Amino acid sequence: MPKKLNIGFTFDAKRDYEKIFSDKEKIAEFDSEETLSEIESALRSGGHQVERIGQAFNLLKQISSGKKWDIVFNIAEGISGRNRESQVPVILEMFGQPYVGSDGLTMGITLDKSVAKRMVSSAGLNTPEFFVAEEEKFLPHNINYPVIVKPLAEGTSKGLTSQSLVNNRQQLLRQIKKIFRRFQQPAIVERFIIGEEFTVVVLGPTNRPEVFPPVQISLKGKTYLGKEFYTHRRVENDEIHYLCPAPARKSLLKKISEMAEVVYSVLGCRDFARIDIRTDRKGQPYFLECNPLPNLGKIDVFPLVASAAGISYNEIILRILEYARKRYNI
Numbered sequence: 001m002p003k004k005l006n007i008g009f010t011f012d013a014k015r016d017y018e019k020i021f022s023d024k025e026k027i028a029e030f031d032s033e034e035t036l037s038e039i040e041s042a043l044r045s046g047g048h049q050v051e052r053i054g055q056a057f058n059l060l061k062q063i064s065s066g067k068k069w070d071i072v073f074n075i076a077e078g079i080s081g082r083n084r085e086s087q088v089p090v091i092l093e094m095f096g097q098p099y100v101g102s103d104g105l106t107m108g109i110t111l112d113k114s115v116a117k118r119m120v121s122s123a124g125l126n127t128p129e130f131f132v133a134e135e136e137k138f139l140p141h142n143i144n145y146p147v148i149v150k151p152l153a154e155g156t157s158k159g160l161t162s163q164s165l166v167n168n169r170q171q172l173l174r175q176i177k178k179i180f181r182r183f184q185q186p187a188i189v190e191r192f193i194i195g196e197e198f199t200v201v202v203l204g205p206t207n208r209p210e211v212f213p214p215v216q217i218s219l220k221g222k223t224y225l226g227k228e229f230y231t232h233r234r235v236e237n238d239e240i241h242y243l244c245p246a247p248a249r250k251s252l253l254k255k256i257s258e259m260a261e262v263v264y265s266v267l268g269c270r271d272f273a274r275i276d277i278r279t280d281r282k283g284q285p286y287f288l289e290c291n292p293l294p295n296l297g298k299i300d301v302f303p304l305v306a307s308a309a310g311i312s313y314n315e316i317i318l319r320i321l322e323y324a325r326k327r328y329n330i
Contacts, residue, residue, distance in 0.1 A: 003330065005048045007321075008069035008097075010076040010088050011036055012055050017079075028156040029077045035297030042317035043073065055079075056087045063095045070330060072099040073321065075293055082153040082185070085111050085293060100324040102292040106268040110290045111153045113188045116267060120287045123266045125259055127287040128278075130190035133176050139169070146192045148229065149175040151183045155291060157230045159183060165192055165227060193278040193286050197225055198246065198253075200260035200275045201294075201305045203316075204323045209264050212305040214256045214277075216246035223247060244304040252283050259285050267292075270327070272320045274301070296320075 012030040021027050040050045051069065053059050056078060072092055078084030086104035093104065102110075110116050117127045132152060133139055145167045151159040159179055166172045172189065179187040197217040204210045218241040219228045230240065246253055260275040267273075267290050274294035279285050296302055298313060306316040 002325070003070075004046075005070040005321075005325075005330070007043055007048050007050045008053045008059075008072040009036075009040060009043075009050050010053045010055070010059055010072055010074045010099075012077045012079070016055065025158055028158055029293075031075065031295070031297065035295065035299070038297050038313070039073070039075070039317060042314040043321065045314045046318045046321070048321075056091060059088060060091055063091065063097060068097065070098070071321070071324060071328065072097055074099050074101045075296060077155075077293060082112055083108055098324070098328040098330060100321060101271050102269050102273065106270070106292055110267055110269075110273075110292050111155070113150070113152055113289055116290055117190075117287070119266055120263055123262060125262060125266075125287055126284060128191040128193055130188055132186050133189050134180060134186040139172070143169070143172070143189075144191055146227070147172065147189050148192045149179065149187050149189050151179050152186045152188045154183060154185075155293075160229070160231045162231060164231070165229065192227070192229075193280050194226055195278060195280045196223055196248065197229070197276070197278045197288075198248070198256050198285075199242075199301060200256060200277065201272070201301060202260055202264040202269065202275060203272050203320055204270075205327070206265055206268055206270050209261060209269075210319075211257045211261050211264075213244055213308045214246050214248075214253050214260070215242045215244040215301045215304060216248055217241070218243055242301050242304055244301065244308045249283070252279065252285075255283075256285050259287060263287055263290055271323050272296075 014027050014030045014032055017027045043050050074088050076088040078087040085107035089104040092099045114132050121127050146165055149164050166175055176187045198214045200214045201212040202209050216223050219225055256277050263275050264273055269292050273292045275290045276288040277285050278288055302316055303313045306313050
C-alpha cells in the first residue's frame with residue numbers, strides 16, 4: 001500500500017486579493033474557493049491529509065521556522081513581476097522540500113511567451129512569427145497583418161480584448177501602448193493564425209509524458225474560429241466551450257498530440273501542464289503557449305479529459321500527485 005501523505009497546499013486565492021485590487025482582471029489567474037475545495041477533496045479521496053498553506057509569504061514563514069510536509073502540491077501563481085510563478089518552487093527547492101509541479105526555471109520560461117516560443121521554434125516546431133515591442137522605433141517595417149497583440153508575461157487571457165487583433169500600424173501602436181500602460185511590460189506581437197484552436201493536457205515526467213486527448217475550443221457554437229479568439233471577457237463570461245472528444249479529424253488530432261508532447265519536454269515541464277495550439281486553414285498546427293499552472297478546477301478542461309480517458313476527476317488529480325511521488329521516491 002502506498003504511504004498516505006501529509007500534503008501542503010500552496011495557492012493564491014482570489015479572496016485574499018479582492019480588497020487589494022479593485023480590478024478583477026489583476027486577480028484573474030488566482031483560484032476561487034470552489035476550485036481549491038475541489039482539488040483538496042480530490043487529494044483527500046486518496047486517503048491523504050491536506051494542509052492549506054496559501055501564498056508564498058505564508059509558505060516562507062512556515063518553512064523557515066522548520067515546518068515540513070511529505071510533499072507540497074503547488075498551484076500558486078505568485079505576484080509581482082515576470083518571475084512570480086517561480087517564487088514558490090524556488091523557496092521549496094531552497095529548503096529541500098519535495099513538491100508537485102514544474103520547477104522555477106520552467107515557470108519563468110513559460111510565463112515569458114517570447115522565450116518559450118524561441119525554445120519551441122529551435123526544436124523545429126511551428127509557432128507564429130512574432131516580435132516583442134515596447135516602443136514604435138523598434139517595430140519591424142514589414143509586418144504581415146493581421147497580428148494579435150498580447151502582454152508578454154501574463155496568463156488567463158489578461159490584456160486580450162476584441163481590439164487585440166490588429167490590421168494596420170496605427171492599431172498596432174495603440175495596442176502596444178495600452179499593454180505597456182496597463183501591465184507595465186512589453187507586448188508580444190504575433191502573426192494571427194486563422195483557423196481552429198485546441199488545448200492539450202499533458203501529465204507526468206519531462207520525457208515520455210502522458211498526453212490526454214486534445215480538447216477543441218468552440219466559440220459561438222463554432223469550432224472553426226476563423227478570426228475569433230480568447231479574450232478576457234469571454235473567459236470571465238463562460239463564452240468559451242470545450243469539446244472532448246474533439247470533433248476534428250483523427251489525423252489532425254494526432255499531429256496536435258505529438259506537438260504537445262514535444263513542447264512539454266522541450267520546456268522542461270513536469271507533473272502537469274496545458275498546451276495551447278492553433279491550426280491554420282491547411283490543418284498545420286502552431287504552438288501558442290504553455291501553461292504549467294493551468295486551472296485544475298472542474299470549471300476547466302480537466303474533468304473533460306479525465307472522462308475521455310475513462311477516469312474520474314479525483315483520479316486525474318491523484319495521478320498528478322503520483323507522478324511527483326515517483327520522482328521523489330516517496
